[in-house]
Amino acid sequence: MHIPSEQDFIQQLSIDCVIFGYEDKKLKVLVSTLNFNGNFQALPGGFVYQNEDIDDAANRTLKERTGISEIYLDQFFVFGKAARKNQNFLDELIRLNPQMPFDGKQNKDQYDWFTKRFVSIGYYALVDIKKVIPMKTDLDKSIQWCNVYELPDLIIDHNEIVSKALESLRLNLDKKLLAFNLLSETFTMKEAQELYESIFNKTFARNNFQKKILDMDVLERLEKKFTGAANKAPFLYRIKDKAKADESPKMM
Amino acid sequence: MHIPSEQDFIQQLSIDCVIFGYEDKKLKVLVSTLNFNGNFQALPGGFVYQNEDIDDAANRTLKERTGISEIYLDQFFVFGKAARKNQNFLDELIRLNPQMPFDGKQNKDQYDWFTKRFVSIGYYALVDIKKVIPMKTDLDKSIQWCNVYELPDLIIDHNEIVSKALESLRLNLDKKLLAFNLLSETFTMKEAQELYESIFNKTFARNNFQKKILDMDVLERLEKKFTGAANKAPFLYRIKDKAKADESPKMM
DNA sequence: TCAAAAGTGTTCCTTCTACACCCATGT
DNA sequence: ACATGGGTGTAGAAGGAACACTTTTGA
Numbered sequence: 001m002h003i004p005s006e007q008d009f010i011q012q013l014s015i016d017c018v019i020f021g022y023e024d025k026k027l028k029v030l031v032s033t034l035n036f037n038g039n040f041q042a043l044p045g046g047f048v049y050q051n052e053d054i055d056d057a058a059n060r061t062l063k064e065r066t067g068i069s070e071i072y073l074d075q076f077f078v079f080g081k082a083a084r085k086n087q088n089f090l091d092e093l094i095r096l097n098p099q100m101p102f103d104g105k106q107n108k109d110q111y112d113w114f115t116k117r118f119v120s121i122g123y124y125a126l127v128d129i130k131k132v133i134p135m136k137t138d139l140d141k142s143i144q145w146c147n148v149y150e151l152p153d154l155i156i157d158h159n160e161i162v163s164k165a166l167e168s169l170r171l172n173l174d175k176k177l178l179a180f181n182l183l184s185e186t187f188t189m190k191e192a193q194e195l196y197e198s199i200f201n202k203t204f205a206r207n208n209f210q211k212k213i214l215d216m217d218v219l220e221r222l223e224k225k226f227t228g229a230a231n232k233a234p235f236l237y238r239i240k241d242k243a244k245a246d247e248s249p250k251m252m
Numbered sequence: 253m254h255i256p257s258e259q260d261f262i263q264q265l266s267i268d269c270v271i272f273g274y275e276d277k278k279l280k281v282l283v284s285t286l287n288f289n290g291n292f293q294a295l296p297g298g299f300v301y302q303n304e305d306i307d308d309a310a311n312r313t314l315k316e317r318t319g320i321s322e323i324y325l326d327q328f329f330v331f332g333k334a335a336r337k338n339q340n341f342l343d344e345l346i347r348l349n350p351q352m353p354f355d356g357k358q359n360k361d362q363y364d365w366f367t368k369r370f371v372s373i374g375y376y377a378l379v380d381i382k383k384v385i386p387m388k389t390d391l392d393k394s395i396q397w398c399n400v401y402e403l404p405d406l407i408i409d410h411n412e413i414v415s416k417a418l419e420s421l422r423l424n425l426d427k428k429l430l431a432f433n434l435l436s437e438t439f440t441m442k443e444a445q446e447l448y449e450s451i452f453n454k455t456f457a458r459n460n461f462q463k464k465i466l467d468m469d470v471l472e473r474l475e476k477k478f479t480g481a482a483n484k485a486p487f488l489y490r491i492k493d494k495a496k497a498d499e500s501p502k503m504m
Numbered sequence: 505t506c507a508a509a510a511g512t513g514t515t516c517c518t519t520c521t522a523c524a525c526c527c528a529t530g531t
Numbered sequence: 532a533c534a535t536g537g538g539t540g541t542a543g544a545a546g547g548a549a550c551a552c553t554t555t556t557g558a
Contacts, residue, residue: 010264013371050369054332078330078373080306117302119265119373121330190510207512208548215546231509232555442537459539460521483536484528 009047011113014120015058016045016079016158018165019066021129021145022182027198028145029162030065030134031154035141038096040089042155043162044143045120058123065143066125066132072181073125076168079157080119087115089155124165126181149201170200177218180239186222188234189213261299263365266372267310268297268331268410270417271318273381273397274434279450280397281414282317282386283406287393290348292341294407295414296395297372310375317395318377318384324433325377328420331409332371339367341407376417378433401453422452429470432491438474440486441465 019030034040046061048054055073063069090111134143146152148166151159173179179195180187193209213219222236271282286292298313300306307325315321342363386395398404400418403411425431431447432439445461465471474488 010369010371012262013265048332048371049334051334053334054330054371056334075330078306078327080300080373082301082303082305082308117262119262119300119306121332121371188510205548205550206510207550210511212547228557229509230507230557232511234510440537457521457523458537459523462538464520478529480530481536482530482534484538486537 008050010050012116012118013048014045014118015048015054015061016043016120016122016161017058017061017065018043018122018124018162019062020124020126020148020165020169020182021132022195022198023129023145025194025198027148027182027195028129029148029151030132030143031146031151032065032136032140032143034093034155035136035139036093036097038093039152040093040155041152041158043158054121058121058125062125064137065135066127067135068127068131071125071127072178073123074168074172074178075121075123077122077161077164078119079122079161081157082117084120084157085115085117086156090114120161122161122165124169126169126178128182128184130184166199173199177216177239186236186238188236190234192237260302262302264368264370265300266297266370267300267306267313268295268372268374268413269310269313269317270295270374270376270414271314272376272378272400272417272421272434273384274447274450275381275397277446277450279400279434279447280381281400281403282384282395283398283403284317284388284392284395286345286407287388287391288345288349290345291404292345292407293404293410295410306373310373310377314377316389317387318379319387320379320383323377323379324430325375326420326424326430327373327375329374329413329416330371331374331413333409334369336372336409337367337369338408342366372413374413374417376421378421378430380434380436382436418451425451429468429491438488438490440488442486444489 017030021028021030030044031041032044034042044061044065046057046064048057052060055075058073058075059069062071062073129145134145136143148162151162153159154162169178173196179192179199182195183191189210190206192213193204193206196209197203218240219237220240222238227233269282273280273282282296283293284296286294296313296317298309298316300309304312307327310325310327311321314323314325381397386397388395400414403414405411406414421430425448431444431451434447435443441462444465445456445458448461449455470492471489472492474490478485
């Protein structure tokens with residue numbers, strides 16, 4: 001376990017990442033279970049090196065946990081309440097992990113670093129879940145995908161961070177073409193619809209959804225996908241111009 | 253001049269405020285000219301005390317410069333490029349101000365504090381310009397309102413911060429009822445329209461604007477305003493429920 | 505031939521936009 | 532009376548929602 005305090009990080013500033021994936025018709029978030037006694041679950045997070053853009057720090061954190069880079073990433077909010085401290089969580093952690101000597105010099109530095117008040121920049125990411133092999137760091141006991149609507153209790157204010165991330169995602173979904181970042185390269189219209197339904201947690205009319213998406217003029221229709229089912233084969237679609245999908249509309 | 257480094261601030265974290273006002277049919281931003289030789293102009297900004305919410309820090313900065321509190325304030329973006337340093341600006345400032353001894357202990361600490369890389373949280377505020385008497389701190393030579401479309405060159409990335417603030421304001425204007433924060437308590441429909449036009453930098457059709465605004469059902473019509481002009485007297489309006497005007501719609 | 509699921513079209517309704525007209529006011 | 536600017540109505544265009552119908556597929 002590294003000791004952030006002895007490295008060249010910006011103090012009292014952290015990054016928390018809400019990594020969205022989509023699987024089994026459910027919108028999911030990558031959650032880490034910390035490698036300590038007690039059931040501590042948290043969002044993947046990290047700190048910012050002195051010579052690192054905050055966006056790069058978020059990307060680094062993502063790459064550590066998902067193995068992929070060049071994924072869609074959006075800064076959505078800063079969590080900066082004065083009461084926002086790891087103190088309570090750490091004290092509980094220490095209580096449940098008496099075997100850990102927290103009085104040695106090294107652990108003391110670590111304790112001092114972590115118990116300060118932190119301002120955390122929230123990022124959300126959209127990944128193709130099939131391309132991700134969730135990876136543990138030495139801080140994680142395990143790391144897993146959780147249904148966003150059935151999240152366990154996370155440490156500090158991480159549940160609130162997820163709520164705010166989901167809210168931002170919904171607001172940005174139509175402005176940009178973000179959603180398709182969560183799907184494989186090719187997909188059927190039904191898959192796209194189910195994705196939207198899981199993000200907004202409501203259903204859409206099949207025909208109107210198709211019209212709306214196709215009217216955006218960002219998808220190209222490929223060959224049909226024969227599934228072997230006794231019904232009409234759906235077309236596969238693909239983003240016309242992937243680079244365009246991550247652009248935001250320009251103003252001013 | 254206080255020495256931030258010796259006070260209990262969070263290091264390498266700053267707040268920059270884009271304070272919007274509206275006057276003479278123009279959208280304006282409060283800009284400070286720094287109290288040094290050389291024409292250094294900057295956004296009002298500040299730092300965050302260890303025991304202070306970042307929102308409170310932004311409010312404090314605003315109160316210092318405008319004298320009013322309880323104004324609308326919105327966190328809109330974090331500027332965190334690694335290259336984002338005061339270094340160049342400070343070196344230039346020192347070059348132009350040789351009379352300032354920057355080698356004494358006190359000034360050295362100050363130099364060390366300021367030349368570090370800063371992550372800055374951007375806030376924008378909307379104020380009734382008639383209620384504000386721009387106030388200098390000891391860092392300011394003067395402080396004045398500048399037309400947002402004719403801003404001078406500001407230090408570091410402050411011009412970029414204003415652009416981003418304006419972009420966010422435009423996006424949020426219809427969702428919330430922010431705009432009326434920029435007007436006096438009572439106003440005519442024409443005044444409201446001119447305000448919208450200055451924010452979006454384009455014109456709107458008179459009748460449709462009125463319909464759109466009234467359909468929002470947030471204004472109450474008061475008595476007519478007799479101006480002495482040879483035409484029909486316009487009605488005055490007022491926000492029905494001021495508290496409501498600062499609410500954002502809830503989701504999830 | 506049939507059920508299931510995909511694709512398409514049509515109607516209705518709401519909303520936005522442009523144009524027109526009427527009304528109050530002071531000279 | 533009339534010029535000026537404020538208030539309101541309406542027709543047409545555009546966009547969204549609900550419904551119905553047709554097509555394709557494998558059993």
